[in-house]
Amino acid sequence: MTDAGELVAGRYRLAERIGQGAMGVVWRAWDERLDRVVAVKQLAYDPAIGQAAGQEARLRALREARLTARLRHPHAITVHDVVDEPGGPYLVMEYLPSRTLADVLLDRERLPAEEVARIGLQVSSALAAAHAEGVVHRDVTPANVLIGESGVAKIADFGISRATGEGTVTGGGFIAGTPAYLSPEVAGGREAGFPADVFSLGSTLYRALEGTPPFGTDDNAIALLLRIARDDVIPPKHSGPLAEVLLRLLQRDPAARPAMAEVQELFEAVTGGRPLPPPRPRPRAGTRLLRVRRPRRKLLLAGAAGAVLLAVGVVIGTALVPDSEPVVAAPVSSAPPPPTTTTAADLGCAARYEVTNSWPGGYQVQVTVHNDRTADLPGWTVRWTLPPGHRITGLWNGNYTVEGSTVTVRNADWNAKLAANATTTFGLIALTQNGNDAARPVLSCRTL
Template sequence: MVSDSNRLVAKRYQLVRELGRGGMGVVWEGRDTLLNRQIAVKEVLLPEGMSRADQERLLMRTAREARMAARLSHPSVVAIYDVVEEDGRPWIIMELVRHPSVEEVVATSGALPVRQAADVGRQVLSALKAAHEVGILHRDVKPSNILLTDDGRAVLTDFGIAQSEGDASLTATGMVTGSPSFLAPERVRAAESGPASDLWSLGATLYATLVGRSPFERGDPMATLNALLSEEPDYRRIPPIMHPPLKGLLRKEAHERVDAEEADRLLAAVVAAKQPSNDRHEIEPRRRRRGSRGRTLVAAVAAVVVAVTGAGVAIFKFSDAAEGTPRITQQAATSPLPSVLPSAVSPSVTATPTPTVTRTRAAAVVRAWRSRDGWSIMRPVGWRGARKEAYTEWTRRDRAAHLGVEAVYAQIDPNQVARDSQESLRQNAPDLRVLRRKIVAHQGTKAVEQEFTYTAGAAGAAPWSTQGTRYREVQRVVAIGQTAYILSWTVTEARWRSDQRLMRQVISSFTVAT
């Protein structure tokens, strides 16, 4: 195995630096000294313990399929320039694409907006169709093998040469290869596989772009395979608009799966879905991720309402002192505001050209905000807001506090939703400490409320949070009809005592229209 840079492979391709390493390969940044261009070089490694005969078969197959893949010319396929043999194994010379993978984007920025995910799916599907037409199977479609360029191009890597790159993989007699989380059931059962197997992997990959992991990932290869063979995906956190393509691609029997044409039609319908009338303008969003919960935070916007159509994100900003705008204020010694604002009854408000806010711990300013999905909440005035599919959030200007409302679709147990949410947060906050968890009353409905503290880290942290700062968060899970709602209030430990009254007022005000 090569361990140093500047080595020449086949007396032509210079290895510059290592870009990535997996169980059966190392990818290098390289330079073609003959054509003087940058390239990527994949060094194929052989699994330990493999017999000599199996090694020879693997090497022959890799070289053969790489040469087949080199015939593909498609904008969503990383181009293969050459295949050479040195040290008794093949080296794949490829196009160098300097862009993050879908896996990296989701891990650092949060779940992809639904329409972007569907568009990525269509591009990858187009690449797969082109390959299948010439008899090439990918066999390892997964988020880490799809790159996203700045102009929205999705590029599928390791085409035709997938050999368990990255995390846990399978290697056994017969060489069943691929990442367990994204393998099609027929491949696990050693049944005959074909283009439908790649479509299954695409479905699992699209699921991961929206949730952060494969629908069958269980942390252990064998547990993952068992779930893949015997369990159905959990669609509770998948926006309903994406259910048809995912359910069509993730049917366990290959002959029941939608074909490439039908999958493309279903994904095209998601991309073309009509946007609400206030979702028209474009602005670059910044996304965050907390485990599988994709959330959006946006920089200051000049208008009252700004929207994102391509990314499916609606952005809104509310002024602290909008001239002539009614304000709802909480007085120091009065009862909390009603959680429901009847259309025929107006709450006590103050509407003046230059409203005055008393800056004391006893006074807090809130305003009713109604979601187009039928729920409402008294959100703090002056906090910046953003909406992304099933998640809505507001952030204090100094980033010391954050409010979120997440909709989880399906009639489910709020206790389980609370546990799942806690585990998702723990993935990015290993020092998370649970302070309490109990059943509470929320407007006549039983809800689950939990409180915990954690320290914000660098990887996967929210854009509004500060690395190394200790935060306290309260979550209340309310199940109403077919939807569970996760209400989260996060503040720095320094603000915890001063913000408790405001927190209680805001969370208790959450109401769903029936």
């Protein structure tokens, strides 16, 4: 093992160890050529994988580290150099006086939502830049998030967990990453991709907000992996926009998660006190989207066939009316709907329900609330009966309760007041046991 005072690659003088883990030892060192402090990581690999696999891991470490060295971002630890010589390989990186988020959480157990959101914004911006370069991190955990003395957060160790063979051993080989923060697909043995980084970031921030990872903890790594692969996330105790963002990141279906660039936008909205943008539709691969021509009128009465039912993964539309006039919507034909209209005085508060995306066992909904009155609305409430076997796992831009099968969504503080003819939206993610995402509930909209 390398000792303090040794010179690596003829220029990096090792000073003191500042960290040690399964992936090797980190040294504070001095770059004698450029006269600056650097961090030198002396990589190691898990001896359980054997000599031949260890050599392969060594070469992979060098290859991935060189790929990562292309990334330059203010919230990612920069890799300056990659050195392959006896005792190594070595990664020469930016030195940041810091503590890992894991160490911070040992002292504080959990962090305030505002602080978690700030960390999420910084780290997601770095990961979005990495994904744009084609780099997958594969091990986004509290141990790889560094918190500097000024509060700046930086992500470290891109791709190195897989390269060094560090991770949980399974019957088929190695699963790279820290078990408690793995995505379900990686826990099930699939390769980590961009959506896996999204899930792991959500898990990391969930741990910081809730005090425990989203699937809990277990000393038995195999048992924990099975739980991650099979079970649902433990619902967060916290509410509010940050919890809603984390639920979007922690969707079981990788295709239902936002891209990392969208994750950055979500955290920008949370830290800026703005409403969350609705999730972008994500049709399943091979699904052909049909274009629907929407009438240029205001919302139609549901009895006038104001709903649109398309194929799986496409939009389902339902026009809604107040409590006094609940009407079940019917699918429209290819012909334009009859010109049935209702005055603003008759409707008051109306809404439109759309399934914007669906996948096996779940779907995503956007509801648009519309003020049909000539005066401002001080608030609104939307209710409907949840179909049998369906349950809501997250809702944004509103506050919701479920009593039995009745769902009640009330306005958030920021979108309570609606001017005449104005609209607002809220969205939700729902899971279903029977796979029927095409149920069209009858909704009612009540004004305050």
